[in-house]
Amino acid sequence: MEESRKISLERAEELKKEICGFMEFKKTYPLATDPVMTEREDRQKQQIMAYLNASNEQWEDWRWQLQNRISDAGVLSQFMHFSSEDEEMIREISEKYRWATTPYYLSLMDFENQEYAINRMAIPTSRERDTQGELDPMDEEHTNPAACITRRYPNRLIINVTSACAMFCRHCQRRRLIGECDSTKSRAQVDEAIAYVRENEEIRDVLITGGDPMMLSDEFLEYVVKGLRACSNVEIIRIGTRVPVTMPQRITEEFCSMLKKYHPIYMNIQFNHPRELTRDAVKACTRLADAGIPLGNQMVFLKGINDDRYIVQMLNENLLRARVKPYYIFHPKQVVGTRHFQMTVEEGLSIMKYLRGHTSGMAIPQYILNAPHGLGKIPLLYNYILESDEEHVKLETWEGKTAEISYFPR
Template structure:
């Protein structure tokens, strides 16, 4: 049957209306999802209050060393800044006796002080639920059993991790390495870093090295430059990666000097860790834009966290905001059952529902992999909704993002 041009246009217009209806729920929900860009005025007001409290200037605020020195890390100081109830203060104090915490002034300024359910506050301020965890483990990834040399974690054939410090601009409440935080900030000893680099040098199958911690960008430019330079000298190391949350928790760390240094070590990638659209701010944009201009490829490794981002609309909005600041959504990690953090753990079904609401509903650039780490350090395993239904010798049955089922040829038949 021949379809004329007018009828084809009508079919296309009908399809357009159908597509619009499929995205209506997200468009309506997105109006009420707070983002860092929307909250800029509130951020500036809280920033002003913090500057007055510390007797500081804008120049101080933009100095990452000042941000590190003035981290809020005890309930006494927090009470001077926020109106906490006695119960809230006592609970924070109780948690701090077991689990260390610290928040940069910048990251504190993104929080709603009077809202315990604020998705930024939940990531930075201790909760009594950390002490009510009966099933979490200190090291569910068995990193202590996958360390063939000092500071090395190795789970895969061609790549590994160097853990260079336990320092962070903020100690996330869902941190997978909270067992390593300790009581004081402590960069790895020089001899241990040298031993790690020697191990890489002696294993020619290692082509990809991830520098992590803690947060490696809390190290000085000079020390990080030395580590990268040593890796540059190893012929079989093809790429280097840095894992850092400073673009989220302390974007002032990203300076022209840092970017110039990093640019001298290509090919270099940086994966960061935004978990909620509120964290995507103008300050974060300035940091990521500098990194992008230096040729640093940026990816995001979000963690699926109950009460923070376990909502399809929130996760989609986060991914859209990330693309606006040059950051490619890379992974959504299913939260690990780390001791003191399991109140954040969701069901796998929630993660799959999020993936169902991304594929087909937004561009591929905004769709990360949903990953669960197999227990005991057995590695990352991607989880996907079921799109392949059955397979025969000459056909496959597939389900589309809309739930429509099609039979497709399997090979050239």
């Protein structure tokens, strides 16, 4: 055998060994679209539909999903075992922080295991009694120059159109805005926000968020998007939403046809776990992508949910299959009631370091920490530079080998 072929084969074997652990994991951890998971989802969906006396047609209707949200521990107990103390605890927590889940998201849960990632993101636990942390670590109150607007950067800003969400995630970093009840901004407030955008010519990029802006009717969303598109300084419009995850029925053909009239529109979604990438969620993403809307994912690192290198790799690789680019991974903020989801930056960096080399760059988002008091995003990067001076730089490769480069003489 040629020497070069022999070396290549040895290297291929070495690389194969690097991915063995993930390959083994994939064999033991079915995706949400694998038969064992879809069978459970379908079975649980039938149970929930029978309880709510619903038809398939109603299940597919996002307004029905919203109207039939489950927010009562007694109703949950129809599907899962909770002791009377658990039920009491859920009621006590819900007086402090709202909770509700769509029937759809409930059908993805494990009815036998409250520690399952999907359950933990949706159902209150006694861990939320912890009082450490802040309600507004981003200091959004003080970055609000006009109605609905949060401005933290020179040439872009956020418009918050509603405090409503399809589900009230237990890890929510914006609990302060989600508040006690669903409140949507008035047209007058939206007009004030659009006027602010128009009068500040440097604003070229507007993110519509909430709560979840997809709680608005198509008509109201079109009013906002159309108003922004009419501002000659606005180059791109982005929508931040978790609806493709928690209520994918919202992504209708009609909605996509409306939105694609106002390109360039981008959408950032928040998938936190591969088991959220169900058949319905993938269908919603496909519909949006087919309407020409580039999709990005903004995962949040959450202890007990995705603080695992293989879970993150599996999520990101399957997001790409669903035509969603992993865009950011956010470090969790110190929001009161979410201490149990807290991770350290070291833990986050170790997962990011693993991803480099073990998956393609397309599947590696930027790891971001939002600085307290609205000071902006800070990228968190593993330091691959071992030493450097005017003449050379010594670096660490993804495998931990050393690479050295000498610059051309100046």
